[in-house]
Amino acid sequence: MKDIARDLGVSVVTVSKVLRNHSDIGAETRKRVLQRMKEVSYQPNPAARTLVTGRTNLVGLIVPDLVHPFFAQVAKGISAKLRAQDYSLIISSSEDDPNMERREINQMLARRVDALILASTQSNADSLRWMQDQGIPYVLLDRKIPGISANFVGIDDRNAGVMATNHLIEIGCKTIAHIGGSDVSTALDRQSGYSMALAQHGLELPPEYIVKYGYGDDAGDATGYNGMKQLLQLNPRPDGVFCCNDPIAMGALRAILDAGLQIPKDVAVVGCCNVHYDDLLRVPLTSIDQDSNGLGTSAAKLALALSSASPGQLPRPCSCPLDS
DSSP, rough: OOOHHHHOOOHHHHHHHHHOOOSSSSHHHHHHHHHHHTTTTTTHHHHHHHHHHHHOOOEEEESSSSHHHHHHHHHHHHHHHHHHHHEEEEEETTTHHHHHHHHHHHHHHTTOOSSEOOOOOSSTTTTHHHHHHHTTTEEEESSSOOOOOEEEEEEEHHEEEHHHHHHHHTTSSSSSEEEEOOOOOOHHHHHHHHHHHHHHOOOOGGGGEEEEOSSSTHHHHHHHHHHHHHTTTTTOOOSEEEESSSHHHHHHHHHHHTTTTOTTTTTEEEEEEETTTTTSSSSSOEEEEHHHHHHHHHHHHHHHHHHHOOOGOOOOOEEEEEOO
C-alpha cells in the first residue's frame, strides 16, 4: 500500500479507503489507485485486516457427508449468499463421527471463522453447550439437538413424514413400509410423521415394516437397497414405502426393479429431499421438496446476522423452519 501511495503521490489512507470502497474518494483518484493495484497484482492481506477489524469474513460449514446431494445443494445456497456479502465459506466433513466433528469445530475456530453452520452428529447438548458459554456464533442446520436452545434452520420433518405417507395412502396403498436413517432428529421426526399418518387412517403394521441400516446419510443407496430387499420378503409385501431421504429411496427403487416388480404399480416409493436429478432416474422419484437452496440461503443470512453482532449483542436463539 505504501508503494502504491508513493507511486501515485497519494496518502496510504487514500489507498486504504479505495480498498474499503469509501465514499469520500473521487472517481478519478479511485480509478488511478485501482489501475495501479491491477498493474502490481496487489492483494489485501486478510490476516492484517483481521487484526484491525477483528473479523475474518469467513463462515464455517460442517456437514456429515460432503458428497450427499442434499448437503451439497445446501452448501451451494450458503456460498452464493455469503459471496454476495464478500464473505467466504470453509467446508468440512465430520463423516458422521461425533469425535471428528469436535475436532473439525476446533479447526474452524482456530481459523477464527466469524460464525459456524453445523449439521451436527451429536446426540446430546453437552458437546455444543461450551460454544454457547463462550459466545461463539453458530447455527444448527437440518438437525436439532435435544436439550439445547440454539439458532436452527430446517424443515418440519414430522410434517414431511405425514405428507409423504398421506400421499401413498391417497394413491391407494394399504401396506406402507418405512426405510429410515440414522438416529438424528431428521430421521426420527420423519419416522414419527409416518407413524402419525398411519394412525390417523387406522392403519396398523408390525414393527418389521420399519427398517434401517447404520447411517442413512453416508451410505443411503446401500441402506435403501438392503432395506427394500428385506421388506420385499414380508407377507403381505409392501405396496408403498416412504424413504427417509432420496439416496435411500434410490437404493429402494433399484431393489424393486431388480426383483422384477414395477414402480408404482407394484410398489410406490416416496423420498424426501427432492435432489435436482430425481426426475432423471430410470423411474422418476416422487419426493418431498426441502428447498435445499432456500435452507442454505436462510442459514447464511442468520450466520451473517450473528457474525455482525458483538458478543454482547448476539440475537436470541431462533428457529427458522422452512415449510416442507
